[in-house]
Amino acid sequence: MSSFEIIPGDAQSTVILHVPHSSTFIPADVRAGIVLTDEELAAELAAITDAHTDIIAAGAADQAGVRPWSFVNRTSRLVIDPERFPDEREELNAVGMGAVYEKTTRQTTLRTPTTEERADLIERFFNPYSEGIAALVRERLAAVGKVTIIDVHSFPVNHSAYELHKTDARPELCIGTDIFHTPATLLELTREAMRPATPTGDIENDQPFKGCYVPLDQYGSNAAVQAVMLEIRRDVVSSNMGGLQTATATLIDAIENSDRTT
Numbered sequence: 361m362s363s364f365e366i367i368p369g370d371a372q373s374t375v376i377l378h379v380p381h382s383s384t385f386i387p388a389d390v391r392a393g394i395v396l397t398d399e400e401l402a403a404e405l406a407a408i409t410d411a412h413t414d415i416i417a418a419g420a421a422d423q424a425g426v427r428p429w430s431f432v433n434r435t436s437r438l439v440i441d442p443e444r445f446p447d448e449r450e451e452l453n454a455v456g457m458g459a460v461y462e463k464t465t466r467q468t469t470l471r472t473p474t475t476e477e478r479a480d481l482i483e484r485f486f487n488p489y490s491e492g493i494a495a496l497v498r499e500r501l502a503a504v505g506k507v508t509i510i511d512v513h514s515f516p517v518n519h520s521a522y523e524l525h526k527t528d529a530r531p532e533l534c535i536g537t538d539i540f541h542t543p544a545t546l547l548e549l550t551r552e553a554m555r556p557a558t559p560t561g562d563i564e565n566d567q568p569f570k571g572c573y574v575p576l577d578q579y580g581s582n583a584a585v586q587a588v589m590l591e592i593r594r595d596v597v598s599s600n601m602g603g604l605q606t607a608t609a610t611l612i613d614a615i616e617n618s619d620r621t622t
């Protein structure tokens with residue numbers, strides 16, 4: 361069984377929805393390496409999981425004029441976090457929360473893997489995931505020449521102990537950008553489309569979470585791969601799921617329209 365799922369979109373679609381953090385599934389042998397009690401694990405999953413972001417993406421895909429492709433992680437980020445660098449480039453290694461978490465959001469011990477156990481998780485889960493989304497991006501580039509990845513996340517109202525940028529704003533919506541892969545037009549389309557789904561239009565760029573996901577074989581080199589991250593504050597997710605689905609569909613339509621007219 362694959363740890364992720366690709367839900368096909370329309371042949372002419374230029375958009376990929378990426379949902380890395382919505383699952384709570386942990387295979388039994390991976391669970392065995394986590395030192396938390398079942399009760400503690402349930403609390404950690406509640407804190408770390410971007411709950412319902414898969415439902416936002418699925419609703420948006422259904423409503424969009426041209427169905428986007430979707431790449432959805434079907435295992436918990438406690439197995440591996442596909443959005444971290446698997447090596448020393450990752451700044452969250454400093455707090456035990458790199459690709460293979462060793463600490464919880466409260467900075468207590470999650471697991472203490474041996475070098476072999478860590479390598480096994482990277483080989484079984486991280487590498488196939490990275491290669492899977494990189495292959496999908498290459499296939500879409502070959503089919504339509506241009507791809508925009510919309511990365512769909514949520515974040516808690518109050519900061520967690522592990523966060524590195526605790527004094528940052530915690531707006532209703534944080535739009536994560538990349539200097540190379542997020543052109544100003546994409547940022548503007550994102551703000552415009554998503555604003556109606558926020559209670560007061562409280563939107564910031566790259567606060568409290570920065571950047572957006574681009575496969576490493578395209579990163580910093582191929583401008584035909586564009587990307588943006590939606591980090592939605594969790595009180596907004598729970599109070600306005602329908603509005604977020606509609607707004608994300610509006611964003612998908614706006615990207616498709618701009619790709620057809622340029």
Ligand SMILES: [Zn+2]
Nearest residue numbers: 381410513514
């Ligand atoms: Zn996330």
